[in-house]
Amino acid sequence: xxxxxLLLIRRGVTKLIFRxxxxxxxxxxxxxxxIVYNAGIGGVGFLDAFGPNGYFAFIFPIALVSLAMGSSxxxxxxxxxxxxxxxxxxxxxxxASRKVLIAAPMLADILSTLIFSALIxxxxxxxxxxxxxxxxxxLGVLLLSMLWAITLxxxxxxxxxxxxxxxxxxxxxNTVFPLIxxxxxxxxxxxxxSEWLLTASWGNPVTYVLEGMRFLLAGTSSGYFFTIAVAVLxxxxxxxxxxxxxxxxxxxx
Amino acid sequence: xxxxxxxxxxKHYKGxxxxxxxxxLNIERGSFFALLGPNGAGKSTLVxxxxxxxxxxxxxxxxxxxxPEKETAAIQRYIGAAxxxxxxxxxxxxxxxxxxxxxxxxxxxxxxxxxxxELIIQFGLENxxxxxTASLSGGNKxxxxxxxxxVHRPRVLFxxxxxxxxxxxxxETFWHVITSLNHKDGVTIMLTTQYLEEADRHASxxxxxxxxxxxxxxxxQAFKQNVNAGDDASLEDNYLKYTKSLNNxxxxxx
Numbered sequence: 001x002x003x004x005x006l007l008l009i010r011r012g013v014t015k016l017i018f019r020x021x022x023x024x025x026x027x028x029x030x031x032x033x034x035i036v037y038n039a040g041i042g043g044v045g046f047l048d049a050f051g052p053n054g055y056f057a058f059i060f061p062i063a064l065v066s067l068a069m070g071s072s073x074x075x076x077x078x079x080x081x082x083x084x085x086x087x088x089x090x091x092x093x094x095x096a097s098r099k100v101l102i103a104a105p106m107l108a109d110i111l112s113t114l115i116f117s118a119l120i121x122x123x124x125x126x127x128x129x130x131x132x133x134x135x136x137x138x139l140g141v142l143l144l145s146m147l148w149a150i151t152l153x154x155x156x157x158x159x160x161x162x163x164x165x166x167x168x169x170x171x172x173x174n175t176v177f178p179l180i181x182x183x184x185x186x187x188x189x190x191x192x193x194s195e196w197l198l199t200a201s202w203g204n205p206v207t208y209v210l211e212g213m214r215f216l217l218a219g220t221s222s223g224y225f226f227t228i229a230v231a232v233l234x235x236x237x238x239x240x241x242x243x244x245x246x247x248x249x250x251x252x253x
Numbered sequence: 254x255x256x257x258x259x260x261x262x263x264k265h266y267k268g269x270x271x272x273x274x275x276x277x278l279n280i281e282r283g284s285f286f287a288l289l290g291p292n293g294a295g296k297s298t299l300v301x302x303x304x305x306x307x308x309x310x311x312x313x314x315x316x317x318x319x320x321p322e323k324e325t326a327a328i329q330r331y332i333g334a335a336x337x338x339x340x341x342x343x344x345x346x347x348x349x350x351x352x353x354x355x356x357x358x359x360x361x362x363x364x365x366x367x368x369x370x371e372l373i374i375q376f377g378l379e380n381x382x383x384x385x386t387a388s389l390s391g392g393n394k395x396x397x398x399x400x401x402x403x404v405h406r407p408r409v410l411f412x413x414x415x416x417x418x419x420x421x422x423x424x425e426t427f428w429h430v431i432t433s434l435n436h437k438d439g440v441t442i443m444l445t446t447q448y449l450e451e452a453d454r455h456a457s458x459x460x461x462x463x464x465x466x467x468x469x470x471x472x473x474q475a476f477k478q479n480v481n482a483g484d485d486a487s488l489e490d491n492y493l494k495y496t497k498s499l500n501n502x503x504x505x506x507x
Contacts, residue, residue: 004357011353018344082342090340090401093304094357095326253306 004096005104012108015078022077023112026070030120034063041186049188051220053130058220060129061213062185063120064145065206068113069176072152073169075105079157080166089253099245102161106153106244113149117142130218137216140226144209147233152176154240161247176206183207188220205232255315256282256409256441257303262312264298272298274465276312280458283439285432287446287456287473291496295465296445297337300411303443304334317408330358333407337414339398343387347378347397350386351404358405365404372400377426391418399427403434409441410434416451428455453488461492463499 016023037059045055079102082088091101121129121138131137156169182197183206192198201207211225257280264273272295280286290296301307303314305321305328314321321328342350348369355365373382376396381389386397395418402410412431416424432455434440446452452459452473459476461469469476473488480491 003359007353007356085343086336086338086340087342088340089306089336089338090354091357092306093329093334094354095329095359096357098325253301 001100002097004094005100008091008096008100008104009107012075012078012104012106013111015081015105016074016108016112019074019077019081020112022074022109023071023116026067026072026113027116027119029070030063030065030067030116031123033066034059034120037062037186047191049190049220051218053128053218053220056124056127057130057218058188058214059186060124060217061141061210062180063124064117064141064213065148065180065209067116067120068145068149068152069173071109071113071116072149072156072173073166074112075109075153076157076160076169077166078105078108080160080164080169083164083251088251092251092253098248102157102245102248103241106150106157106241109153110146110149113153114142114146117145132216132219140216141213144212144226144229144233147230147237148209150237151233151240154237154242154244158240158244158247161244162250164252179204179206184210205229205236208232254282255279256284256317257443258313258315259299259303260313262299262302262314263310264295264302264307265310271465273302273309276462276465276467278460278467278470280441280443282441283435284458285435285442285444285456287444287452287459288462289445289449289452289459289492290462292447294462296462297413299462300334300413300443300445304332304411305329330405331407332409332411333402333405334411335399335402335413335415337417339394340401341386341394341398343385345386346383347386347389347400348373348382350397351400354401354404360405368404372403375430376400377423392420392423395419396423396427403430406438407440409443412442412444412446414446414448415444416446416448424451431455449489449492450487459488461495463496468495468499 038056042055045058050058079088092098121141152172156172159171160166160169182200183204184192184201189198208225208229211221212229214221215223215226257278259276259278262273262276265271276299288296288299298307302309303316303321305325308322316328317331319328319331351369351372352365355368360368373379378393378396381393386394389397399415416427419427431442435442444452444456456473459473460467469479477486477488477491480495482490482494
């Protein structure tokens with residue numbers, strides 16, 4: 001990585017600091033979900049299926065999942081603003097790596113997701129959120145958050161570049177949003193009575209992210225889910241980043 | 254000695270539009286070259302290929318001994334380009350944009366500041382230096398846009414309608430900078446413009462491209478002599494005479 005690449009990454013971070021709408025929206029959305037779900041459904045937390053730490057620990061992972069969903073459009077907004085102003089073309093005609101030109105705002109987005117995830121985890125800790133493996137649990141949860149954020153951010157960025165419209169980035173959020181409801185978001189598998197929903201949840205990556213985090217936090221799930229989540233999100237991250245970077249060929253100058 | 258060599262260059266777009274039909278051009282090092290032609294003739298495609306923004310279908314291009322498609326980073330250091338549209342970050346100041354541009358091209362921190370100061374003075378942007386570019390007038394934006402293309406001291410400069418929106422004084426300052434680069438530093442200039450009086454005044458060599466085909470390449474003087482619109486006729490008079498004769502031929506043939 002050369003100086004030009006590092007400068008582009010620094011610019012991506014600076015842009016995000018001065019245009020924090022996307023990460024702040026994601027942060028607000030995740031806190032909202034956490035508070036509302038805990039207040040609305042938290043009363044069932046006494047059931048054994050939720051584990052000894054109650055509903056708060058059970059529902060907590062959805063705050064991290066929705067954080068990445070809410071903030072994944074940050075990179076595409078930065079890139080779109082540069083394309084609209086023509087400045088993207090100016091940078092494109094510099095010796096800086098064209099891959100880094102696309103990846104830099106994505107990296108800034110991922111960093112912001114990690115920072116806000118850490119903040120949400122701290123808020124969770126204040127409300128007695130358990131960490132089954134201590135610091136390792138925190139690192140594991142951050143790893144899943146990061147991979148989830150890369151997946152969403154890469155696809156959002158790629159779609160925006162290919163369509164040239166920043167609104168298009170919302171397609172990814174809108175596509176992923178129903179997956180939250182087709183998962184074990186609100187109830188553990190043991191309490192889901194509908195067969196079709198159970199079947200859908202098995203094929204849903206969100207299930208593995210949530211259950212993987214539950215394994216690391218309250219320990220109410222199996223380590224198998226964490227392994228599958230890392231593997232699946234690792235692959236989807238790779239695909240989405242490749243998709244975003246390859247989309248650069250579709251830019252019409 | 255050739256600075257730009259183009260051999261049998263072809264480009265077509267989806268839908269079958271043939272933007273360039275076997276273009277061959279030779280541009281001498283240190284020349285002031287005007288690429289002329291009506292809208293949709295293929296000028297922007299040709300410049301786009303030379304500046305690495307567009308990929309060619311077939312043919313060869315060598316600029317300063319470099320192949321734009323194979324040596325992209327090296328060619329970016331060798332050329333500078335100011336396109337028709339302004340390419341400015343509205344949230345930044347001229348000074349910061351120039352400095353950042355310098356850094357992207359490998360200038361050290363202090364060097365990039367010095368170069369930014371130099372260009373700010375050269376292009377008369379002293380009073381605008383620390384204002385957000387969004388608040389600059391159209392002419393000043395244009396000046397800054399052109400200054401950005403010069404930060405890394407390119408050996409070949411592509412200028413696409415560079416003076417659009419500039420007032421007469423700004424145009425004079427701009428051409429003073431450009432002609433001085435051409436005369437004193439030997440920078441090769443490739444100008445595409447519809448302001449033919451500017452091409453007439455500054456360019457020594459030219460090519461006329463129409464419908465993806467080169468109709469003429471040579472000196473501006475030779476073009477005038479060939480078309481022969483009159484003894485004191487300008488480049489624009491000759492250009493109009495030539496293009497109108499083509500249109501008439503098309504009309505008669507159809």
